[in-house]
Amino acid sequence: MLTIGSLGKKTGTKVQTIRYYEQIGLMPEPGRTEGGQRRYGDAEVDRLSFIRHARQLGFPLEAIRELLDLSDNPDRSCHEADSIARRQLKQVELRMDRLKALQTELKRMIHECSGGNTADCKVLEVLRDHSECLTDHDAIGA
Template identity: 60%
Template sequence: MLSIGKLSAATGVKVPTIRYYEQISLLPEPKRSGGNQRFYDHKALERLRFIRHSRELGFSLEAIRDLLSLSDNPDQPCAAADAIARAQLAEVESRLARLMALKTELQRMVVQCAGDTISDCRVIEVLSDHAHCLTDHLVGDDALPLAGGSQPLPADAL
């Protein structure tokens, strides 16, 4: 039996995050000891490790919720898990492609800057006008939804 602090240390997930996961029902409510303190068993430890590892791989909490419910029913076919993983892979690949275009553009911008005054700074100039760019580092398809529907990858899992 682990206190929440020990569980945190054992998994690398911060204490408030564990309570947050409980709040959104990603973790079940654990037993409480006399003075209302949470105590966790081995199953909870495993589940939290699963969550953490999935987060590291960029899965959203919603995807993880699905993956967990799949892993709770081991007799079902694994096609669903496979589909979630494939979707995540596709997501990562498309982000990779975009990031590589960004990197190219940023590099050009930085390299060309001669270090003079702002008035002839390449950085500012390039930012002012997309025509200076080589690639189409645009976001969407045609309406260019700058920030849009999904935000599957956690900002820090990149």
């Protein structure tokens, strides 16, 4: 039986985060000692590892909830899990495209900096002049 602290160490998760996952129903309510402290078994280690791994792959918690649900019902179709993963891949690739565009413009900005005073700073100038901008749309969340 593990304390919350050692579960955290095993899975690379902060204690607060584990309690948070419990609160939002991603982790089950564990057994408690008489004094009220949480105690975990192997199943919880696996579940939390799964969650953390998926988080590292950028899956949002809601997607992870679905994946866990699928994982709990081994007779359901694999297609759902597959499509969640594909969705996630699409998100990742979209974000990459945006970042590439940003990178280009940032490089251009910096490249043109001559190093005088801000009155003729290219960085500020580029930011001021929206017209040359190539990445107009909704790149903010990138």
